[in-house]
Amino acid sequence: MTDLEKHQRMANAIRFLAIDAVEKAKSGHPGLPMGAADIATVLFTEFLKFDPTSPNWADRDRFVLSAGHGSMLLYSLLYLLGYEDFSLEEIKNFRQIGARTAGHPEFGHGAGIETTTGPLGQGLGNAVGMAIAEKLQESRFGKDIVDHFTYVLAGDGCLMEGISQEALSLAGHLKLNKLIVIWDDNGISIDGAVSITDSTDQVARFSASGWNTISVDGHDPAAIAGAIRQAQSSDSPTLIAAKTTIGFGSPKKAGTNGVHGAPLGTDEVAATREALNWPHEPFEVPSDILDAWRIAGLRSAQAHKDWEKRFAEKDGETRAEFERRNRGDLPAGFAAAVQDYKKQLAAEKPTMATRKASEAVLGVLNEVIPETIGGSADLTGSNNTKTKQTLPVTPDDFSGRYIHWGIREH
Ligand SMILES: Cc1ncc(C[n+]2csc(CCOP(=O)(O)OP(=O)(O)O)c2C)c(N)n1
Structure with missing residues (x-):
């Protein structure tokens, strides 16, 4: 299996968990997880700093799914990476009463959800706050214990909302260079093509507010990785405009609003399994692919250990103060x-x-x-x-x- 094939199968694991969960619940949004699976796979397996065994580690990178309707993207990732709160059972209980896997991510329902999202645009606003908090904390406690990125996945809807303008212009002004927004640029919302409602040049808008901007093919893992790498060394916040196809892989529904917020339906699920060469039962992730995801979940274990060591070297008063503030006491x-x-x-x-x-x-x-x-x-x-x-x-x-x-x- 080549690296590209491995990437594609790992991304397909996200796609089919989302497809199967939405199908079982007879409700939900498969289009975004299917379209953004390549972006998420690259981000979570190559860049994001996190530790599934310690989801609240203070210096983890933050990931905000601003397009909260695509919640199955986040839940699939958390399950695949080995977060305890997101078992396969939770995935199967998507959108059921009492499940951690609510229709839209709810902060507090399970460790790994950084903030509640669903009201479009608000995740982007929260993420600007998180990026400001990172800078404030860094200046108080030092780069050796506070040094993380805030990543956002935002959709067309997030960028149409008015709050996006306030948030992004403040971020540009404050030079929040550790804020990286990936725009799932699929040109589709619920009513149909985005062109029905909007003709903004989003890249120009961000650029006018002092952002670094990069445009990529959101299905090309090498291009996505290159963009994130470049964003990480920017001295201003970065917008990565990633062209994607909503519902990627669905022969009849990809690229249409039909896949935004409705189950694919039995026939189209079967056709998509065929098209993406995923001959597995619903909710079944082949063991080599699950292993690859679990190994990716261990990627930052050493970084976390090193951080704990640096933290332990701080004086007692500083440690206590850092912990108190993070607890919110x-x-x-x-x-x-x-x-x-x-x-x-x-x-x-x-x-x-x-x-x-x-x-x-x-x-x-x-x-x-x-x-x-x-x-x-x-x-x-x-x-x-x-x-x-x-x-x-x-x-x-x-x-x-x-x-x-x-x-x-x-
Ligand atoms: C503030 C707000 N207004 C409206 C909605 C309803 N809504 C949910 S998803 C969506 C369309 C979003 O389109 P896009 O961001 O392009 O998502 P995609 O179709 O790519 O999944 C709308 C209007 C919402 N969740 N929040």
Whole structure:
């Protein structure tokens, strides 16, 4: 088996898990997983840094499936790579009550889902936040323990949503070079061809906002790998526009809106098995291909071990603070600081405008909670959201705590 054949069979494992799960549930979206399987295979087997045995490892790369309707892509990957929460049983229970494999990925349903997606565009917005968080954390704790990428798979719908403009222009402005967005450029949405609704030159739009842009054939693994490699060394965020065919492999439905959000149907499933040379039972992944995926799941085990070693070398206070912030626990002094301030206010009974009162409270909170980040939609001097503790974050310096995100309140 050549490397290309192996790649294709690994990608087909994703395709058929998605096809079979949607078929069994009689509901779901096979088109995106079938079209984006090549991209996902390259990303997860050659680039993404993660450890299925430790899904919440702080320095893992983040993967956000912004096009959340394509959830079976994510669930298939998590199962194939060996994430405990995503057994074959969960795949078979796709879209059933109580299953981790909800119609759209839900944060908290299973380790490996980084954020809830489904409302188009929002995943892209969240990912910009994650990429900002990475830079903030890196500047506080050092590159030796915070150094990861945020990858997004976004569809035409994500890019049509208004939030995409706010998110991408902020990302470009802040030079979030560790944010890599792969656009599943298949030219199809639910109503039919994207050309019915949109004629934006997306690459030009990203480029105009300071992004590095690369266009590739989203079914050519070498080209995809080359693009990701180039993106990783960019000094600005990268859009990889990957031309794909929705429902890749389906003889009658590929390239049409018919495969976006409906089961293929018995005959077309059989025809697709034939066309892609996948003579296996539903939900069956041949052992050599499952092994190849499980081996890919071990790829970053050493990187994780090395990270643990570097982390252990940090002083106790730094380790405790890093862990506290990642858990989201409030600092020890929080309750007392708030109590003291309440007592002070009760005694002094000051009179002030509510905006001034807000500023005063923020001053107390920002003093005792070092991880708060502030900002305002270009109304800093008006609604008093900046306090003495919060210095500006700039594209070249993320040590601050105040983000001038501009008039992008979404
Ligand atoms: C905010 C929002 N509006 C509408 C929808 C409904 N919706 C789900 S998928 C989809 C079409 C998206 O098209 P595209 O991103 O091209 O996905 P593909 O057809 O390639 O799978 C729509 C309109 C949604 N999920 N979220």
